[in-house]
Amino acid sequence: MAVIDELRVEDNPAKHRYEARAGERLLGFVLYQAQPGRITLIHTEVEPELEHRGVASQLVSATLDDIRARGLSVVPVCPFVRAFIRRHPEYAELVGAR
DSSP states (O other): OHHHHTOEEEEEGGGTEEEEEETTEEEEEEEEEEETTEEEEEEEEEOGGGTTTTHHHHHHHHHHHHHHHTTOEEEEOSHHHHHHHHHOGGGGGGBTOO
16 A cells, blocks of 8 residues: 555646656556636546555545646546546535536
């Protein structure tokens, strides 16, 4: 679990994705498409050996927190993001808001 403890999430606008990293290692990403006032979250991917260790949940949570801080709404196309929002209703107001 040490890798997950060091996880940081950053927006990489050049690649249209939020990236989860530990040091320089890319652990996963959320691919997005930005439009005025909203971000469509298209696909979430983590390294196969890190699946079921919470990396995707930490990545999506940090992504949604950043989107909220920017005052944007979310279009959750990605099935993982949709399921995450259903499990975490504190993010529901981001969907279709604004």
